[in-house]
Amino acid sequence: MYTIFGYIQFKSFSPGTESAGVLLFLEMNNKEKLNAPMWVKNYADFLYNFALQRVNDEEQAHDLVQDTFLSALEKMDTFEGNSSELTWLRSILRNKIIDFYRKKASSRMVKISQDADEGVSDFFDENGIWKEAHIPKPFAVEGHDRMNTKEFYSMLAACMKKMPGLWTAVFTMKFMDEEKTENICKSLRITASNCWVVIHRAKLSLRECIQRNWL
Amino acid sequence: MFLKFRVKLRTNCRRTTYLLEKGNTTSLSLKDGFDMYFHLAICPFCSLYRKQSKMIQQAVWHMSKLPVGMVYRMDEQVKHEMNEEIQKRL
Numbered sequence: 001m002y003t004i005f006g007y008i009q010f011k012s013f014s015p016g017t018e019s020a021g022v023l024l025f026l027e028m029n030n031k032e033k034l035n036a037p038m039w040v041k042n043y044a045d046f047l048y049n050f051a052l053q054r055v056n057d058e059e060q061a062h063d064l065v066q067d068t069f070l071s072a073l074e075k076m077d078t079f080e081g082n083s084s085e086l087t088w089l090r091s092i093l094r095n096k097i098i099d100f101y102r103k104k105a106s107s108r109m110v111k112i113s114q115d116a117d118e119g120v121s122d123f124f125d126e127n128g129i130w131k132e133a134h135i136p137k138p139f140a141v142e143g144h145d146r147m148n149t150k151e152f153y154s155m156l157a158a159c160m161k162k163m164p165g166l167w168t169a170v171f172t173m174k175f176m177d178e179e180k181t182e183n184i185c186k187s188l189r190i191t192a193s194n195c196w197v198v199i200h201r202a203k204l205s206l207r208e209c210i211q212r213n214w215l
Numbered sequence: 216m217f218l219k220f221r222v223k224l225r226t227n228c229r230r231t232t233y234l235l236e237k238g239n240t241t242s243l244s245l246k247d248g249f250d251m252y253f254h255l256a257i258c259p260f261c262s263l264y265r266k267q268s269k270m271i272q273q274a275v276w277h278m279s280k281l282p283v284g285m286v287y288r289m290d291e292q293v294k295h296e297m298n299e300e301i302q303k304r305l
């Protein structure tokens with residue numbers, strides 16, 4: 001409603017008083033900056049992409065995006081207008097993803113450190129030296145041109161899909177969102193050294209997977 | 216002989232790859248740093264691992280910056296249902 005009012009003001013005054021119209025436009029309610037009916041059309045793909053890269057489960061990603069839209073509808077009054085609509089929606093989705101992992105962690109993945117340690121011993125023998133089968137070899141195809149192809153990224157996505165949930169969470173938050181490790185650990189409620197263990201394990205298995213598939 | 220014993224005792228591939236990860240986020244202690252670089256200097260596999268690990272990091276970062284829809288796209292049917300749900304609640 002304010003928008004229309006501002007527009008009329010803007011039109012009806014002579015060019016000299018343009019600033020009055022602009023001022024009114026700025027004073028408009030923040031809630032009205034949100035264009036809820038267009039959310040799905042404009043942002044669903046982006047948010048789905050964002051969620052799927054972090055949870056590795058299509059059903060779950062759908063649910064998370066839906067939850068995000070619904071809770072955004074409820075929270076429309078709290079939108080301050082400091083950020084763009086998309087940034088706001090994305091931060092809601094991010095918190096939803098963290099909640100999702102936290103719930104998972106509290107229910108069954110309490111013994112992460114032990115599990116992760118067991119996993120690492122697949123790659124190294126009792127002296128901590130690389131096992132014959134897992135020794136790093138140069139990737140068959142290296143070089144920037146081949147790395148940037150669609151096939152490489154879909155292979156990388158497939159490899160990341162194979163990692164257990166929590167690893168993906170820590171790993172993607174670290175390397176995609178460039179979060180500080182302390183923040184990630186704090187929001188997922190795991191200790192810093194466990195965080196490194198998880199990242200270490202994730203990196204080892206991802207590298208192995210790429211070596212096996214990228215020929 | 217002494218050197219061999221020392222290397223075996225203080226560092227190995229497993230610890231070095233862990234320290235590489237740790238060193239990414241915090242600064243390592245002098246001892247850890249020495250152990251890591253010493254091992255990297257003598258172990259070709261771990262130095263290769265270090266190179267590839269850096270490359271993977273860059274690739275993952277790059278992947279998140281790809282245009283939307285290149286990797287995943289949402290099902291139109293689900294989108295439609297979601298849209299109806301929102302319209303209902305508005």
